[in-house]
Amino acid sequence: MTDVHATLSSAQLRDVELALAGANGGCARLRLRDVEMVQGETIVLHDAEGTDVAQLRADDVAVVAPHPAEVAQIGAGTAPDLPGETLVSGAVSARRSLGHRDRTDLRVTAGFARVPLAMLITGTVPEPEDAGWDDADPVIVLDRDDTSALASAIARVEAAGRRVVVMPSPSDPASARDIAEQLVADRVDVWETAIPASPGCAILLTGLSGSGKSTISKLLVERLAETDERTTTLLDGDEVRLILSKGLGFSREDRMLNVQRIGWVASLIARHGGIAVCAPIAPYEAMRREMRERVEQHGRLLLVHVSTPLSVCAERDRKGLYAKAAAGEIAEFTGISDPYQIPSDADLTIDASVVAPGDAVTQILEAMRP
Template identity: 50%
Template sequence: MTARMTLSPAGVAELELVLAGGLGSASYASEGAGGRLQTTEPLTSGAVELLDQEGTPLAVVEIDGDVADGEWLVGSVRQLRAFGHQLHRDRRIGAQTSRIESALVVLGDLPGEEDARWESLGERPLVVLDTGHHAEALSRDVRRALTAGHDVRVLPAPDAALRSAEDWRDAVAVAAHALFADEIEVWDTERAVGPGLVILLTGLSGSGKSTIAKLLAERLGEVDDRTATLLDGDEVRLILSSKLGFSREDRLMNVRRIGWVAALIAKHGGIAVCAPIAPYAEMRAEMRERAEKVGRFMLVHVSTPLEVCEARDRKGLYAKARAGEIPQFTGISDPYEVPTGADLAVDASVVSPEDAVDQIVAALPR
């Protein structure tokens, strides 16, 4: 049976680069050559099918041996179908076949017209980087460059999660050199984000995160001009995820749906306050990645200890879980991966919900 791995949007862009020959052996590889991909789960030797977020098969990697979670998967890669939903397809890699002598790559947003660097561009093509930031930003930059009379190419960005900032910049230059031009100059510009914000409160059942989230949404309505929307974990399960269970896959899908809705709210300039348990680091990282394409993200760990959560349990869920009546219960029979990179931690066993809200509002990204 062929194993399957779902790629993040950044992972899909990385795959696109590799299949085009833009990264060589730095990640996967082109057809028939050795390459590598960092796994998120243990895999055994054989074929691994790579899927996008919609479950569409994109490629197959033939790996040489067993790999553990977090290790590199090595093998040849074969593309199954064309990549879909690509903006400016006529200017992406593959569509632009002519190689040129020199090009300029912009890592972030195009600088303003008053920027002196424009004078050095000359007749060189301008390579605009598609970081998955959001469609409007990419289209805006392409339109601006075309209106100014520049030859524009669109390059998908390598996966930043696999590299340091410096290595990521180097990978962009390597890909541009391999695919477009013999000589590459890089403009390291900032990529602006919109005013939207996603706040994820994660913690054990009974930690107090739902109470804090409701008070926070109310407080934000009083102190912030942006519209605040509450996405509580229990309520979302009743509406968006009513048919999902509590397996790892179903939990990931539940939080993915919350993250998708939250990012839409942030994309339009609002604040999404989310309060699922979100027990796995993988799902929290995915939500952060999605949110930071359109705005900002804040991770709040409601760190109330397990014994306090269990003592507070008015519904008797912890007792049922310990008796084996509720399988896959977070903190008892299913793991809770404590966040190591939370923007803020609040212990609701030692601070009141109102004080917790004060701390969150004071720490909001500006």
């Protein structure tokens, strides 16, 4: 029987690492995308870089609907339910060493020598002179896949003369203490400290071709350069296709992959404290939802629906694409022969047929404020 392969998100990778260390009886429960399997097959789990890290012997498999089936849409046809999700739970076993993880010398692993008492710090580790912790030893710090933050936390604990243990932060923060008591100490005292918010963010402008996304996004980048100290990167749909997505067509699968690539780059920008301004059509709710989930692992995503009516977009079309699509000369053209699903979770909606580009940018900047 062939193996089934699945790519883990950062949070899922942490949960798998905890299972490999013995948490929850060595079991993990994961929502995996685009997984179709037969009972008894082995699911090979790998990280975003393609490194196989573990395998899961599934004992329970259930398909979970990716989103409500009925959504408002413009255009003909039915959008694909992409990506699908499968809820899988079962025993996890190591496939390869997790030696690529930060500070493997300090990480809790299977066979860790338990201690009577430990301190778990949930967020930022105070400066040594402000620590004030009791005699609990070791001090557990959580790894949230931020190399810089983890290094700073370790340095502060060690500067206070304490032993430090690194534990992956579980996807359910409320379970951290329970897992620490399973893996590290008989009793774990918790010191609640603030988790610093990532300063990075992504702004996704979605809408029909000709809706005004590119005009607004370019002006937005100019305004951000004048008003925001963070580095801003524009990921315009047409420009991305020239390099990042060169060779992709306009089938549903290729458009999905194009937006996935934009979301991946945007998440990297957000992770490193920058601002990504993205302006693809992104017609399907499933692809926008995946991008939100990817970005929000590291920062904030602001979803802006540029809701310019189809009739106005067609009037603006200098290339005549809408007319060709209506005549059947272009297949799967969004808004005509292929649907555009109207966002149900937009943070901001702007009709660029009545709102000037400069005013639209002002609205976006206002929505960006905490």
